[in-house]
Amino acid sequence: MAPSRDSLAASPAATPCDSASLSSSIVFLDNGAGDIKCARVPSDHFSAEDIREAVGAAVRIPNAACRPRVEVPGVPRRAGNVMYGSELRSCRDFSEMSFSRPHQRGYVCSWGLELDIWSHLLNNEQAVDAQGTHRNAIITTAPCFNPGHMIHAESELVFEYLGFQRYVQLTSQAMPAFAASTSSHACVVLDTGFSFSHAVPVIDGRVIWRAVRRLDLGGKALTNQLKEIISFRAYNMMRDTAVVNAIKERVCRVSPHYLAEIALENKKPRSRRYTPTPDYMLPDATTGYKDPLGFVIDPANVPTLDPTAQTLALTNEKIFIPELLFSPSDIGLGQAGVAELVCQAVEACSAHLPPDEAMRLRALLYGNVQVVGGNSLFPGFVKRLLADMRPLVPAEIKLQVLRAPDPQLAALEGSMFFTQQWMESGRPLFVSKAEYDEFGPNVCYSRFQSLA
Template identity: 30%
Template sequence: MSTLVLDNGAYFAKIGYSHEKVSVIPNSQFRTKTSRLKTFTANQLDEIKDPSGLFYILPFQKGYLVNWDVQRKVWDHLFGKEMFKVDFADTNIVITEPYFNFCSIQESMNEILFEEYQFQSALRINAGSLSAHRYFHENNSELCCIVVDSGFSFTHIVPYCRGRKMKGGICRINVGGKLLTNHLKEIISYRQLHVMDETHVINQVKEDVCYVSQDFYKDMEIAQLKGEDNTVMKDYVLPDFSSIKKGFCKPLEEMNFTGKYKTGEQILRLTNERFAVPEMLFHPSDIGIQEMGIPEALVNSINNMPEEMQPHFYKNIVLTGGNTLFPGFRDRVYKEVRALAPVEYDVSVVLPNNPICYSWEGGKLLAENPDFEEMAVTRDDYEENGHYICEEKFDI
C-alpha cells in the first residue's frame, strides 16, 4: 500500500507519496484576461504566457473549503495521469483540514475520499498536528511545543503536549497572506499605480521586497529620508510578460534616486510599504482588526495552559506557513515574546528550513509510523459505520 500525503492549504497544496518528494502546487483554478473561456487548473498556471489581470477561482473562502466543484477539479488534476497517477484501490491518503472545521465540510470530504475516489483508507488531520509530530520526532526529549501556523487565510497558534492539541490554548488571528497582499494592492493603487486586478504580480512583489521590521519607528524615520540615505527604498521592475517574465528589484548601484528611468521599464518605488504590510501580523489593529498580534497571542495561549507546562512551551515555539518566510520574522517573534515572557523562562523560536512543507514532512513521517493503521479509517470501516467512525477517530 502506498500513502499519499496531501496538505490541502487554501493557497498551495503540498502533495506527494510518503516515499517520494513533495510538490508544491497552487490549490486553485485561474482565468486570464486574454482567454476568458479557458480555465487553467493548479500547476497549469505555468502555461499562462501573460498572467496580468489573472483571475483566481479558489476552493477556500476565509480558510474553509466551500467550493467543492473547484476543489474536485484540482484534485482530479492532482490525482490524474498528468500528475500522480493515483491507483485508488492501492492507496491510503493523509489529508489536512483547518482547525474548527464544520461538520458539513468534514462529511463531504469523507464522502468524496471514500465514495468518489475510493481510497483504501484516510486520515483527516490538522496541519499543525503534523508539524507537531515532525517536531517531536526530531526533538524526542520534549513533551510540549506550540505551533504558529501563519497561512493564506488565518494565523493559528496551537499548543501540543505529548502529541495532542490542547484545545483550551488554540488561538486564531484573522490575518494571513491574502490580507497582506490585498493591503499592499490598496497602498500601491492609492500612491502610484492601479494594481487592484494584479493579485498574482503584487503577491510576487510582496514576497520579493517585504520584510519584518525590528524597530518600526526607526525604519519609518529612514523611509522619510531623501536620496541614498533612504536605505529602505527599493525600485521594483514590474514584469511586462514579453521581455520581462518575472518582476525583480533593481540592484542598489542601478537605482536612480531622482526617480527618472530612461528605459521603458515600469517601476514601482517602495519605501515604508516594505515593512508596514507584514507589520499587520504583529499589530492587526493598524488596519482596524481588533485582535492580538502573533507574539501577544502566543503568550496568551501559553498563559491558558497549566503553570507547570508553561516553561516547556516557551522553549519550543515552532513557526510554519508562508508568512514566516519574511526576513526578520523569527527575530521579531523572539524579541517580543522574550519581552512578554517571565524572566526565569528560556525562550526559543524555531524556524524550519522549509516552513511551507514542514507539516507535509510530518505527514510523511506519520504515514510511515507503525501506529498509522490504528489512526486511519479504512473504506470498509466507513461503509459499515459511516461518518460516525471518522468523527470518533479523527479528533486528535
C-alpha cells in the same frame, strides 16, 4: 455540503482500482487554502529516508482554478479558460489573472471546485499518482476546529468520487510538532499561513484544544492590503493579485524596530522621500523579461534601466505589510498580534495548574516555539517575534523560537512522521471504504476526533 452531481459531471472521475492493480502507497495531501502540498510514500511501512525523499519530491500547486487574461498555448481548453496546478508553468502573462478558490476564510466552501483541483493533481502529477493506479490510501489535512459537515463532505469526495480505499484527516496546525526538527515532547506551533494564524500547544502528541488561539489575518489579507496601497500611490494593480503577491514575497521584510524606522524615514528630505529608488521591475509581456511576475531590481543596475520600463518604488510599504501580523490594530482588527497569540496560548495551558507545575510547563512550551507557514519567510520574522515575546515571558524562563527548514512543507512532513509513529503503535488510523459504506460519514468524524 457535499459536491453536487451536476457540478461534478465534467470532472474526471477516478475508476476504483481492482485488487490486482491496487498499490499499497499512501498519498499525503496538505490542503492549504493558498497552496496544496502533496507527496506519496511507497507503502504502509515507510522509513525516515522515505519521508525525506517524498518531501523532496513534493508537488506544490495553487489551490485555485486560475483564469489567465489570454489563452495559454499547450493547455487543454476548458470552460472559462481555466488552468490548474502545474499548467501555470506554461503561462507567461500573469497580469489580471483571476483566481477561484474553494476556500473562504480558511475553510472549504466549494467542494465541486475542490474536486476539480484534486482530480487534476492526482491524474496529472506523476510524483503523486498515476491515473488512479496508486489510490490505496490518502491522508489529508484540515484547519483547527474543522466542522463535522466538512469532514462528511470530504469523506464523500475521497471515497465516492476519487476512489480511495482508506482515508484519514489530520489537523494541519498540529502536524509540524511531529516533524523531524522537533525534539521536545512539548511545543507551541505558530502557523501563520494564507487565511489566518494559529498558536497551537502540543503536549505529548496531543493538541491542547482549550488553549488554541487564532488571529484572523494571513497572507491573503496582506496581499490585498498591498494591492490597495500600490493602487493608491502608484499603479492600479487591484486585478494583478499574482504579481502583487510576488512583490510582497520578494520585497517586504519585518522591521526589528518598526516605529523607529518609520520616524527615521519621515525625517528624510521631501525630495528623497517622494523620489525613492525603484525596487521592482513590473512584468512586461511585450519585451519578454526573464520573469513573468517581474523581478527585484539590483540597486547597482538602477542607472542602466530602460527609462520607459514600468518600475515600482516601495517605501514604508515594505515594512508596513508584515508589521500587520504583529500589530493587526493598525488596520482596525481588534485582535492580538502573533507574539501575544503565542503567549496567550501558553498561559491558557497552565491557567489551572499549581504554581510549580505551571512554571515547569511554561518553561517547556516557551523553550520550543515552532514557526511555520508562508508568512514566516519574511526576512526578520523570527528575530522580531523573539524580541516581542521576550518582555511577555518571565525572565527566568529560556525563550527559543525556531523556524522549520521549509515552513511551507512542515505540515506535510509532520503528517508523515505522525502517521509513521501511529501505525508503528498498532492503533487503527484509517477509515476504510468498507467502514464508510457500513456506518456512513459519522465513522470518519468519530475516528478523527480520537487522533488529536
